Every structure is written in structure tokens, then in C-alpha cells.
Amino acid sequence: MGAMSNVDRALSALREMIFSGQLAPGSDHLETELAAHLGMSRTPVREAALMLQAQGLVDVRPRRGIRVRPVSAQDMRDIYDILTELESLAAARAADAGYSTSDLATLDKSIADMDAALEADDLRAWAQADDRFHRELVRLGGNARLAMIVAVMRDQVRRARATTLFMRPKPSKSNTDHHTVYQAIAAQDAARAHDIHHAHRRAACKMLVDLLEKHQFHGL
Incomplete structure (x- = not known):
């Protein structure tokens, strides 16, 4: 042992x-x-x-x-393709599950923490709260296999984000997206939860890949 x-x-x-x-x-x-x-x-x-x-x-x-290993833009594209589909599926499943407000308390708290971090201009705290939001969203989706695959993907994203965190524009739109996804899950609107989260992840991917390409963090 x-x-x-x-x-x-x-x-x-x-x-x-x-x-x-x-x-x-x-x-x-x-x-x-x-x-x-x-x-x-x-x-x-x-x-x-x-x-x-x-x-x-x-x-x-x-x-x-x-x-x-370097963080490459193509790796991020490939990873986000999978992450976007799986997390959006989890959002839809969470909306279908009929959760109460108290079931969604951890998700709600992570959004409040993101808002507070943005207000304080603390990007590291924002990134940690954002991670918690995505982890909790996937947990609420209720599929353990999906959660396992997403966990591996998210680690790679976390590393790319550490590389680009202080180069990106202030993530206000990201916080708005999280509020909207939360509301769709609370309202048990699976299609809306799926679509809002899908668009959110596509935009995040584009922003990250553009930064990686601009600053040439290419895989060798």
C-alpha cells in the first residue's frame, strides 16, 4: 500500500x-x-x-x-468538440431530471462566486469557480461514464486556460451564459439548456484557440 x-x-x-x-x-x-x-x-x-x-x-x-507536452490549438479544437457535445448532453439531462432549487444550490453558488470574482477582478478565483460550475453541471447530468470522459478532457482545457487566462477579454459573457443555463435547468427546459451551453462552449473554444494561435503555443 x-x-x-x-x-x-x-x-x-x-x-x-x-x-x-x-x-x-x-x-x-x-x-x-x-x-x-x-x-x-x-x-x-x-x-x-x-x-x-x-x-x-x-x-x-x-x-x-x-x-x-505543449498545448496545441488543434488539440484544443479536438478536445472542445467532444467536451461541448458531452457537457451539453449533461445540461439537457440535468434539466430533464426535475431538480429542486436546493438540488441546484451548488451550481447556483458557483455562479455567484464567478460574479463576485469578476467584480473583484480576480481571474484565478473566477477560473476556479468556473471549473466548479462545469464539474457540478456534469454531475447533475447523472451519467458516471460521461463524467469520467469529461474529467480527462477538462484537465487539458484547464492547462490551456492557465496559459491564456491573463490574455483573454474579461469573461462577462461567460457568466451571463452560466446564469441562463442555470435558469433553463431550473425551468426543466432541456432543449434550451442544451443549446445555450453548446453555444457557450463553442465561443469558449474559439476564444482559446485564437489566443493559442496568436501566441503560437503550438505542439512540437
Whole structure:
């Protein structure tokens, strides 16, 4: 069990470092350095790196260490194509489920947090609340397999967003979209919940891809 928990710890720490941008896209790292930084042996770090490779976040290269994969515009297009369809399906299912206002309290709170973060001009807090909104939306959709697929996709988006967060225009329209999706779910209007969320994700994709292309964060 001890070895397994070390692998879990290494995986969790490395993922956080990748998504926060501490391990920057395109950067190289030796397993020994990462192990020393995390205060553990190389074995769990290597195991964790192989898992991250399977998730498309790093390349593990014999004798050359671990390379954090760049965020490419084409990757984002592909990921958003899937994410948009699945999250919009979850929004429609959530509307069909007949939730009460109290069932939707977490979704409502995440929107309030986004509004407050925008008011305070705190983009990091906004991004965290936005993540919570999307996670809760998918949970309310009630399909565990869909949630699993979306979780992998959303991690990739989170990393691209960390790269572009401070370049984007203020996300006021995004907050308005979330309010409208919430209202459609509360009103049990599945078609409207689906369509509003679909348009919201398409716009987010375009904005992110345009930024990645403009600043040339291309996969190598």
C-alpha cells in the first residue's frame, strides 16, 4: 500500500504543477530532480509520469527525462468538440431530471462566486469557480461514464486556460451564459439548456484557440 500511495501522491503533485504552469508547456525535467523536489524516490515519480503520458500530458523519454507536452490549438479544437457535445448532453439531462432549487444550490453558488470574482477582478478565483460550475453541471447530468470522459478532457482545457487566462477579454459573457443555463435547468427546459451551453462552449473554444494561435503555443 505504501508504494501505491506514493505513486498517487506523485501523480497528484505533478498534475497540479503541470496545470498551474509551474511545469511549463514544452519544458524538460529529469526524474531525479522531480523526485528530489517531491521528497520521494524515483520509482513512484516514474510510475506517475507514465500515467501522465497515458493522459497525454507528458512524454517520457529514455535517459532524457520527462517533457511536458505543449498545448496545441488543434488539440484544443479536438478536445472542445467532444467536451461541448458531452457537457451539453449533461445540461439537457440535468434539466430533464426535475431538480429542486436546493438540488441546484451548488451550481447556483458557483455562479455567484464567478460574479463576485469578476467584480473583484480576480481571474484565478473566477477560473476556479468556473471549473466548479462545469464539474457540478456534469454531475447533475447523472451519467458516471460521461463524467469520467469529461474529467480527462477538462484537465487539458484547464492547462490551456492557465496559459491564456491573463490574455483573454474579461469573461462577462461567460457568466451571463452560466446564469441562463442555470435558469433553463431550473425551468426543466432541456432543449434550451442544451443549446445555450453548446453555444457557450463553442465561443469558449474559439476564444482559446485564437489566443493559442496568436501566441503560437503550438505542439512540437
